[in-house]
Amino acid sequence: MSVATRHDPSGPVDAPVAPPRIVRQRRMRPGLLGLAVLLIALGGLGAAFAVTSVRATGSYLAVARAVPVGTVLGADDLFAVQVAGGSGLSPVPATRIHDVIGKRAAVALTPGTLLVLDQLTDQPLIGPGQQQLSLGLKTSEVPARQLHPGDKLLLVSRPARDSEGSSAPSTRFEATVIDTASPEDGELVLYLALAERDVPAVVVLAAESRIAVVLTTAA
Incomplete structure (x- = not known):
C-alpha cells in the first residue's frame, strides 16, 4: 500500500491511496456475432416478404x-x-x-x-355422341321441385292409350339436364342431352305424351 504525504503547517498526515482500476474489454464471441448477423438478415428477408405479399x-x-x-x-x-x-x-x-x-x-x-x-x-353440357332436345312437362310430371343442369334423368315410356291389356315392356332412356325454362303457360321446358340413337324414339314418345321422367342423380 502506498502512502501519500501532505505538507501542511499543521503537520504531515498519512492516508492510503487506492490503486487505479483496470477496465477489461469484453471480447465478442464469434458465435454470437454470427447469430446477430443471421438475425438481422432474417429480419430483412421477413420485411421484404411482407412487402411483397402486400403488393400481391x-x-x-x-x-x-x-x-x-x-x-x-x-x-x-x-x-x-x-x-x-x-x-x-x-x-x-x-x-x-x-x-x-x-x-x-x-x-x-x-x-x-x-x-x-x-x-x-361457353359450351352446353353435351358429350360426344349426344344430341340436345327439349321436353315440355306439366307441373305434375316434374320429378322434383327444381331441376338443375347436370341432373341425371331416366325417361320411361308409357303404354299407348289405345293399347288394351298390352304388356309391352317400357323403354328407358338416360338423359342429362342441360338447362331449364319456365314459360308463362306454366309448363317446365327441359333441355336434355341424350344419346343420338335414342333421340328419334324420344321425339315420338314426347309427341304422344308418353314419357315419364325420373330423377336418378342430382347434380
Whole structure:
C-alpha cells in the first residue's frame, strides 16, 4: 500500500491511496456475432416478404352461393374479395366480372371459393355422341321441385292409350339436364342431352305424351 504525504503547517498526515482500476474489454464471441448477423438478415428477408405479399394482394372473384354444374353464372352468384395471390393460383380478377357472367359452370361451384376460369365453359353440357332436345312437362310430371343442369334423368315410356291389356315392356332412356325454362303457360321446358340413337324414339314418345321422367342423380 502506498502512502501519500501532505505538507501542511499543521503537520504531515498519512492516508492510503487506492490503486487505479483496470477496465477489461469484453471480447465478442464469434458465435454470437454470427447469430446477430443471421438475425438481422432474417429480419430483412421477413420485411421484404411482407412487402411483397402486400403488393400481391388484389381483388378477386369468389363464389357467393352454390352453383350446380351447367348453370349460367349471374352477378348474384359472385362477390369480390381481397386476397393475396399465391403460387399456383389463377383466380379471376374482380375487374373481369363481365367476362364471366353468362358462362356456364363446368363443375359444381362451392360458396366461399375463388373462381378460376378453368371452372367455366361457353359450351352446353353435351358429350360426344349426344344430341340436345327439349321436353315440355306439366307441373305434375316434374320429378322434383327444381331441376338443375347436370341432373341425371331416366325417361320411361308409357303404354299407348289405345293399347288394351298390352304388356309391352317400357323403354328407358338416360338423359342429362342441360338447362331449364319456365314459360308463362306454366309448363317446365327441359333441355336434355341424350344419346343420338335414342333421340328419334324420344321425339315420338314426347309427341304422344308418353314419357315419364325420373330423377336418378342430382347434380
